[in-house]
Amino acid sequence: MSGYMYPNEITLYWSVLIVLYPYITGLVAGAFILASLERVFRVEAVKPTYRLALLTAMAFLLVAPLPLLFHLGHPERSWEMYFTPHSTSAMAMFGYVYLWYLMAVLSFEIWLDYRREIVLLSQSSKGLLRLVYKIMTLGSTNIGERALHIDERVGWIVTLIGIPSAFLLHGYVGFIFGSLKSNPWWSSPLTPVVFIFSAMVSGIAAVMLIYMAITKLRRQPIDTRCVDTVAMYMFYIFIIDFSLEMLDLVHRIYEADESFRSLNFMAHTKLFFSQIVLQMFLGTLLPLILLFLTQIVQLSEIARKRIYAFSGCMILISVFAMRWNVVIGGQLFSKSFLGYTTYKVGLVTHEGLLVALGLILLPLFFLWVLLKLLPPWSESGASAAAD
Amino acid sequence: MNITRRHILILLPAAAVAWKSVLAGTPEDSPNYNMSEHWWGMLIDISKCIGCGNCVRACQTENDLPDGFFRTWVERYHRSDWHLENPEVISPDGGKEGFPSVQDDPGGEYFFVPKMCNHCADSPCTQVCPVGATFISPDGVVLIDQTYCMGCAYCVQACPYGCRYIHPTKKVADKCTLCYHRITKGLTTACCEACPTGTRQLADLKNPKDPIHEFLKTHKVQVLKPQLATGAKAFYNDLDGSVR
Amino acid sequence: MNGFKDAGHLFRFAGLFVVAFLVFWVVRGFVVPKSFGQYGHYRAAAVSEYAARPVKFAGHQACEACHTDIASTKAGGKHAQVNCEACHGALAKHAEDPTSLTPPKPDTAVLCVRCHAASAAKPKDFPQIDAVSHANGVPCETCHNPHSPAIGAPPAAAKGGAQ
Structure with missing residues (x-):
């Protein structure tokens, strides 16, 4: 601690778990946007990632509330968010947005898209698995042409509704921070927008990396046209994200209001590595330059894929650093603007590093289960042929 | 629905515990406490504060507070003539045991600023509570229902004055209650009771006889961070512009 | 109505929602505290619990x-505005039953300087002393009656007792 903190401010109340929460919901929103590219905007090239993107979104969405739950002083009271939501609280509304997105959008869309396979699997599989698939059919085995046609139409509408829902889901997370007038580091109408765009970039990068990794593991050739297209979208959205972040930064520097001295000092000391080095230079400028090269220079296929993989990793790190800088950075300075505190992550505490690591790995486990249950590829060739 | 009827609460349990000697001194209280007739605030006269820390200790005794967390604390400001925007502030252990003395004045102004929950009328903390665990009572006191709070700490982030914290053992938000258990029995708050100089004065803005009205008319009174428009009800007399 | 028949599975999914919503509503009726919402979006009983x-x-x-x-x-002296418990500490127990707790006499060596030790940070008109040079080790109450501290006021050692 240096300078003056209000005595109650010396402890940080939002830990690394609250960093994870916008990170994970961001991945959900981004993955869904990638899926909608194929479904709504008819970008056929990204088709191989469509179902994978949906399942990735689902896997991460299931984990999204866990960091919040672990962070609560009384997780057993979390149901109050649903039973007595406070209409003026962004956080309370988030509970409903989350439920809407989980049930009405993602589950429904995945169900519609996989219904044919689910029905077929419920007839071909054995034992417990058969029961699971039976339940998933909801007792309807109608996979006639007309029924599937209806599913296709409804699925399109759900995806259409899903896009603003995904924006809402993650925009709300941004609003939770951006709407606090007490904290100038957070308080900005740009915060939700920056959150959404960085979420899209990180979600697309995550699905791209997962696609590349899984295809490699399955010893299948990576669809070059697909990753080229995905990387192109990632690049353009990243440019928008970067511009918005720079706009926010330039605006703060130029306006230099009462909090500026304090925040400026922080960015040059406590946040220098995570903000300037990691988020801006290594995580943003470097992948932007590399991706820019792939757009203007004819590079070999292998070189492109390596650049995509490397840039994807850097983007994931950059967006995580951005969440860290927002959540932790916003609590490092005193609201008196006269001092700074420090944050030390515990290792085995209930909000420590091990829990955080577990929560990052958990979605990958969920994804593995989902991939086993609803394989996106074995049928994808057949369904593509059927189109 | 009839608003006044809705807002009337007769505090029977309060009467049960209010003992005779208190009632003897203040007959108008407890059983007849009527929430709709009060709107509480606090007057803090900086020109009187000597930084003794009596209020901090009294608050901790009255409310059984954990060490290192404060419902009220005292800051000492040192503002030199060319550092208006960057005063030097200390508050060792919340000012609980007083302050190191300043023997020779190295120039600039020294003064003490007692801080506490401002019981804002448009409070940012109650606005963000997702479940309705913190609220403004009908008599204008910002309270926390600690059996309902789930400890998300959103309110702690939303308070611009640093008045809230998460109780280290109860794991719920905690803050000044304006000694609600005292003021509803006709007593003043523990900090006001213990203040030797009259720096702190409990104020009932709905009571036309309360001296606060005369004071507000005749003094230059300000609230903390007025630009945030929180409707703060801790009124500071003689507040220096460097205080935040 | 073939269209309806082919969309039958959709109604099953919608049915799940309806069932979930009904369960939610019933559970909500049971678990939300009775006094919630009486004055506003909170549990009204919390107010009287505080009181x-x-x-x-x-x-x-x-x-x-x-x-x-x-x-x-005290009423006639300089400390007229200083409340009893500002120096003697919290004594509701004693007030409730005087025999249950005899308050200890405060140590003036600690107590008096807490307020009266000189500091440039204190208001100029507030009486302040340098503890060492002022008393030279003599206890404060030798000269000052804490209940009416001006010299010449009624002498010290007038020990307070309940009448």
């Missing part, structure tokens, strides 16, 4: 009811 907490500082009115002699000494 019902016991106090620890009795308040000077309670002290003065018995210790009338000290009250009158």
Whole structure:
């Protein structure tokens, strides 16, 4: 601690778990946007990632509330968010947005898209698995042409509704921070927008990396046209994200209001590595330059894929650093603007590093289960042929 | 629905515990406490504060507070003539045991600023509570229902004055209650009771006889961070512009 | 109506929602506290629960009811505005049952300087002393009656007792 903190401010109340929460919901929103590219905007090239993107979104969405739950002083009271939501609280509304997105959008869309396979699997599989698939059919085995046609139409509408829902889901997370007038580091109408765009970039990068990794593991050739297209979208959205972040930064520097001295000092000391080095230079400028090269220079296929993989990793790190800088950075300075505190992550505490690591790995486990249950590829060739 | 009827609460349990000697001194209280007739605030006269820390200790005794967390604390400001925007502030252990003395004045102004929950009328903390665990009572006191709070700490982030914290053992938000258990029995708050100089004065803005009205008319009174428009009800007399 | 028949599975999915919503609504009816929403979006009973907490500082009115002699000494002196428990500490227990707790006499060597030790940070018109040079080790109450500290006021050692 240096300078003056209000005595109650010396402890940080939002830990690394609250960093994870916008990170994970961001991945959900981004993955869904990638899926909608194929479904709504008819970008056929990204088709191989469509179902994978949906399942990735689902896997991460299931984990999204866990960091919040672990962070609560009384997780057993979390149901109050649903039973007595406070209409003026962004956080309370988030509970409903989350439920809407989980049930009405993602589950429904995945169900519609996989219904044919689910029905077929419920007839071909054995034992417990058969029961699971039976339940998933909801007792309807109608996979006639007309029924599937209806599913296709409804699925399109759900995806259409899903896009603003995904924006809402993650925009709300941004609003939770951006709407606090007490904290100038957070308080900005740009915060939700920056959150959404960085979420899209990180979600697309995550699905791209997962696609590349899984295809490699399955010893299948990576669809070059697909990753080229995905990387192109990632690049353009990243440019928008970067511009918005720079706009926010330039605006703060130029306006230099009462909090500026304090925040400026922080960015040059406590946040220098995570903000300037990691988020801006290594995580943003470097992948932007590399991706820019792939757009203007004819590079070999292998070189492109390596650049995509490397840039994807850097983007994931950059967006995580951005969440860290927002959540932790916003609590490092005193609201008196006269001092700074420090944050030390515990290792085995209930909000420590091990829990955080577990929560990052958990979605990958969920994804593995989902991939086993609803394989996106074995049928994808057949369904593509059927189109 | 009839608003006044809705807002009337007769505090029977309060009467049960209010003992005779208190009632003897203040007959108008407890059983007849009527929430709709009060709107509480606090007057803090900086020109009187000597930084003794009596209020901090009294608050901790009255409310059984954990060490290192404060419902009220005292800051000492040192503002030199060319550092208006960057005063030097200390508050060792919340000012609980007083302050190191300043023997020779190295120039600039020294003064003490007692801080506490401002019981804002448009409070940012109650606005963000997702479940309705913190609220403004009908008599204008910002309270926390600690059996309902789930400890998300959103309110702690939303308070611009640093008045809230998460109780280290109860794991719920905690803050000044304006000694609600005292003021509803006709007593003043523990900090006001213990203040030797009259720096702190409990104020009932709905009571036309309360001296606060005369004071507000005749003094230059300000609230903390007025630009945030929180409707703060801790009124500071003689507040220096460097205080935040 | 073939269209309806082919969309039948959709109604099953919608049915799940309806069932979930009904269960939610029933559970909500049971678990939301009774007084929630009576005054606003919170549990109204929490207000009276706060009000019902016991106090620890009795308040000077309670002290003065018995210790009338000290009250009158104090009323005429410089410490008229200083409440009893500002120096003697929280004594609601004593006020409730005087025999249960005899308050210890405060140590003036600690107590007086807490307020009166000189510091440039204190208001100029507030009486301040340098503890070492002012008393030279002599206890404060030798010269000053804490209840009416001006020299020449009624002498010290007038020990307060309930009447």
